[in-house]
Amino acid sequence: MTVSDRLNGDLPLRDADSVAADIAPDATVLTSGFGSVGYPKLVPLALAADDRDLALTLVSSGNVGDEIDVELVESGAIARRFTYQSSEVARAATNRRDIAFSDRNASSMGDDVQYRGVVDPDVCVVEAVAVGPDWFVPSTSLGQVPAFVEAADELVVEVNAAQPLELQALHDIYRPDAPPNRDPVPLTDPGERIGSTRVEFDPEKLTAVVESDRPDDTYTFRDPTEDDLAIAENLGDFLTRELERSPVFEDAIHLQFGVGSLGNALMGELKELDFGGRDVVYFGELIQDGLFDMLDEGRLEAASATSLALTTEGQERLFDDVERYAEDIVLRPADVSNHPGLIDQFGVVGVNSAIEFDIYGNVNSTHVNGSRMINGVGGSADFNRNSLVSVCALPSTIKDGEISRVVPMAFHVDHTEHDIDVFVTEQGVADVRGLSPVERAERIIENCAHPAFVDDLRDYLADVKTQDAHIPMDVERAANWQ
Amino acid sequence: MTVSDRLNGDLPLRDADSVAADIAPDATVLTSGFGSVGYPKLVPLALAADDRDLALTLVSSGNVGDEIDVELVESGAIARRFTYQSSEVARAATNRRDIAFSDRNASSMGDDVQYRGVVDPDVCVVEAVAVGPDWFVPSTSLGQVPAFVEAADELVVEVNAAQPLELQALHDIYRPDAPPNRDPVPLTDPGERIGSTRVEFDPEKLTAVVESDRPDDTYTFRDPTEDDLAIAENLGDFLTRELERSPVFEDAIHLQFGVGSLGNALMGELKELDFGGRDVVYFGELIQDGLFDMLDEGRLEAASATSLALTTEGQERLFDDVERYAEDIVLRPADVSNHPGLIDQFGVVGVNSAIEFDIYGNVNSTHVNGSRMINGVGGSADFNRNSLVSVCALPSTIKDGEISRVVPMAFHVDHTEHDIDVFVTEQGVADVRGLSPVERAERIIENCAHPAFVDDLRDYLADVKTQDAHIPMDVERAANWQ
Structure with a gap:
């Protein structure tokens, strides 16, 4: 399967550099990524190579890979960061307080961004295994992607051919509706499915689709001690x-x-x-x-x-x-x-x-x-x-x-x-x-x-x-x- | 209305002293009471006057009045105490560590007692405004009463004529079923009612009904400063x-x-x-x-x-x-x-x-x-x-x-x-x-x-x-x- 099989319909295909150049120097960027996988890679690398004086607010709901928490951090482009990070480079920058780091529990970051007013989101950059004009299929993690997509003004999708399209079989995408008087989440068994395999969005939001084949920065575990x-x-x-x-x-x-x-x-x-x-x-x-x-x-x-x-x-x-x-x-x-x-x-x-x-x-x-x-x-x-x-x-x-x-x-x-x-x-x-x-x-x-x-x-x-x-x-x- | 209007059917009417005498010296006693109201009064006072050497574990899910947290504490009858307390006497005994105090969030004490194994409950003593052979109507607070009644081997009900029977109009008693795979609590609006006005129980548990007319130890607020x-x-x-x-x-x-x-x-x-x-x-x-x-x-x-x-x-x-x-x-x-x-x-x-x-x-x-x-x-x-x-x-x-x-x-x-x-x-x-x-x-x-x-x-x-x-x-x- 080639990247082109992942693209469905009339899409704003662009390269990562031009996407990065369109992101304002002080933008608030929401990204996919949780557990160090499923995060966007090319746009962050392009931002890291950008020679403007960037002071981005970068929001991920979980751990991301080195493209963000090493390369982009080292470039000095991140002024403010939510919520999980653990790379040595990001850690050092946070302890020097070069990055203003605000930390919240993983469950709450979707509501934080969409309802609690902790940031004013500009663009959401996600990794996907397939995309259409008003939907995409996320890759190896979900995190707070549905909330981030709803909260941001613009959406950039990195379609990654290095991730199998079959991942969509795993996804069950359900975003609770807005408070107050949300319905209870209708899940009655941990293995049950209550949502869809795609994230749907307002097609007006989609400003760019970027083709990628860069694999996740996967885990390495030591042997048990x-x-x-x-x-x-x-x-x-x-x-x-x-x-x-x-x-x-x-x-x-x-x-x-x-x-x-x-x-x-x-x-x-x-x-x-x-x-x-x-x-x-x-x-x-x-x-x-x-x-x-x-x-x-x-x-x-x-x-x-x-x-x-x-x-x-x-x-x-x-x-x-x-x-x-x-x-x-x-x-x-x-x-x-x-x-x-x-x-x-x-x-x-x-x-x-x-x-x-x-x-x-x-x-x-x-x-x-x-x-x-x-x-x-x-x-x-x-x-x-x-x-x-x-x-x-x-x-x-x-x-x-x-x-x-x-x-x-x-x-x-x-x-x-x-x-x-x-x-x-x-x-x-x-x-x-x-x-x-x-x-x-x-x-x-x-x-x-x-x-x-x-x-x-x-x-x-x-x-x-x-x-x-x-x-x-x-x-x-x-x-x-x- | 007299106390007798509160009693429905064939009930084991007893006086507080004889009920207290039947409680083992090292029993675990669960009580109603939250926000300093709706707690049992006569059985705790009888326990305070008991001349045996008591070392009770006393569990309330919220604040109770002086009959428990002053009189009973001062009598030295409480060896272990859950979860909320704030009287000066209980505070002093806790800081001296004469009482082993274990503190949990108010939402979790029902599950703590019923499922989490923090105590082995013997008797539950509750205040009610009316009682029958297999039901009672709680008085001015609910707290974790439904869970406590389910968890305890025996039940003692103090029927308090000083509390209006009309209180039952306020109650909406719903106890989530047992984990795992509990159903979601079906409440979709804070003002909605999803349960009943009575607590129901296994009639075999009811060992005593005690008549009372002792009012709650109500709040006093200072004028706003x-x-x-x-x-x-x-x-x-x-x-x-x-x-x-x-x-x-x-x-x-x-x-x-x-x-x-x-x-x-x-x-x-x-x-x-x-x-x-x-x-x-x-x-x-x-x-x-x-x-x-x-x-x-x-x-x-x-x-x-x-x-x-x-x-x-x-x-x-x-x-x-x-x-x-x-x-x-x-x-x-x-x-x-x-x-x-x-x-x-x-x-x-x-x-x-x-x-x-x-x-x-x-x-x-x-x-x-x-x-x-x-x-x-x-x-x-x-x-x-x-x-x-x-x-x-x-x-x-x-x-x-x-x-x-x-x-x-x-x-x-x-x-x-x-x-x-x-x-x-x-x-x-x-x-x-x-x-x-x-x-x-x-x-x-x-x-x-x-x-x-x-x-x-x-x-x-x-x-x-x-x-x-x-x-x-x-x-x-x-x-x-x-």
Whole structure:
């Protein structure tokens, strides 16, 4: 199939340079892209090469690739950035505050742009696998594309021949109507389809179609470490006990896993678990390679997400048999995949990682030492807050064991002490449901902290416990703890 | 009407002392009560007078009155407590850690008890205005009563003749079914009714009906202060601009206000605003006195909440004409009134107070100095996270201006930097939507801080801004700031 098979009807075909030249130097540009895939590539590269003095506001609803968060950032063209980013270059620019970065939960960025007035959108640039005068088929991620297309004045579509047209079999595009008095999202099962495979738009908006064959900047995962495997085993033990405990899981369990090498390893280890004949369903934001074995074995009933955050091998595995996988995989916009009400409705067991958590259960997933940004918050808060059981899973240390990820006090809090039910490290499981803050601290230290740090944490807790306080703390000592 | 008119059919009538004596010393007791009203009174008082060595787990989904959070706490009978409390006595016991207090968002406590395994419920004690062998009509609040009744092994109903039977006209009792694959809550309008006026239960559960005529421990509000009125005016200015800005509010605006004297004053000042013919609807957790004038003038289309958090005068005003008010007021269980998906669906503008907020937009609503509990988090996080526009409104200082509520760093975070859109104090409005953390800090300091503290906050920010960090901070200086 050639690019021309992707073009339907009378379309404003243009090259990326001329499209970029028409974008105002201070424009607000909304892009597709989530989980580092499905983002536009040629227009951002053309903007990076543009010799005007650009000060763009760039809005993506999830992670994008190097064409945007390395090339375009390095060119100095981005003055303001929403919402998720994680490249080293973007991180450095954000910490220098050369880029004004505003971070929101993945579920809310569509409404932010369309209704909340956080930006005044000019042009939306999306990647597609096919386009017509008033529709396109998105590629490997959806994110907040339907909301972005509705909100922007103009639309530019990059049609990418490197992405298989069959991707459209995966899409279920549904955008909730405008508040107030929106109808409830009519989804009653994570695998159900309630929308269409195309994004439709006002044809007046379409100012350019750009032909592309540049592949996604796919994921690379490290092989699972010993810690990863120990975490997976501890998580498996917890899940097994939870399945026995709770009648909610009598017939089915709905799972979500955060992105990254650990998340991918945890997904991969799922196949070792005995679910006792229960339906296992994935309702998350990202499909990672780790899910394919379970899909292939028919042990995963359905997988709902907003992005295919795959390695090159994972993409090949999917694309070689996309029609078959489409029977079980549904890609949704992020305002549906991460919808607080749906996460609650489906009683999700959500498993997400973080940078660190403190003894009282506060979680920092974005800023080292509370101040230096590592990545955006993404969808972790959507799942941590709204899951029936929210699990925070991560290794107990970092930097070859030199630094504890279990700390006396988190100085940046993305998920509060009210949010997380269970903490898992390679050391063990701290189920803190129903515990007071000090009880939580005792269980977290004893079950999750690395032995090299347990004594220091115990000493800290013993000393602050002399205070007459519900959540005793010594801020200065906590700040100097490591 | 006498108590006997409230009793329908063959009921296990008993006195409170004998009911209390049958409750095991280490029982888990779930109670009705939210917004300090509609809680059981006689059984808690009998438990307080019980001379056994009690170590109860007591679970209410919202605030209850002195019979529980003063009398029963002072008796030493409570070992563990969920979820909201705010009496001075309960606060002191919690800060001494004589009571293990576990705090969750108001929307989730029903699922916590019924599905999440945070407690193993023994008996549920509720206040009602009428009871039959397999149903009762709750009194002045609903909270998580339907979930609590389903979760507990036994049920005790206090039938209170001091509460008008006509209250049933207000109730709309709907409990979402069990996860996973719950149906969406079928509410399409805040004023709609989707359930029944009674809570139904398995008749085998009903172990006792206790007759009562003890009135609620109603609210007392101070008269609005100058600060309250200035905050109301600033909020009004913001709302007027927002109505002009956003097409979402073309036909209607859905509002929520937090509890307390400030919240009541803000509700009362609503009637001064020109809504330009738009439908004004209240979708919150508490009905306070301040709403009645708007209801009486026909300027409030509907008011949905889970509790009538009224003064004695407010109760009289309501009860004197409850049939008429029931045309516009709907009381719902807290898992519906505070449902994350519904708050999103209705595009609520939520206005909540707090103890303090920091320059980066983190909000502390529960713990003074990060460590001493003042009150539970209640439903504030439900609305702060899920509202279309979330407003944090409070005076810029406390203790006669000696302490700033705008601080460099909040050492307990209930609502994160990702959650709040707009801050309002008597000094002004900081609309921080779309701003980076340092931009937020500048706007919050300039627009919201009290003049007596502005220079110190400016100095702090100027000094930390020399750091190469997205969210620059000096933890020790922040800890010693006041």
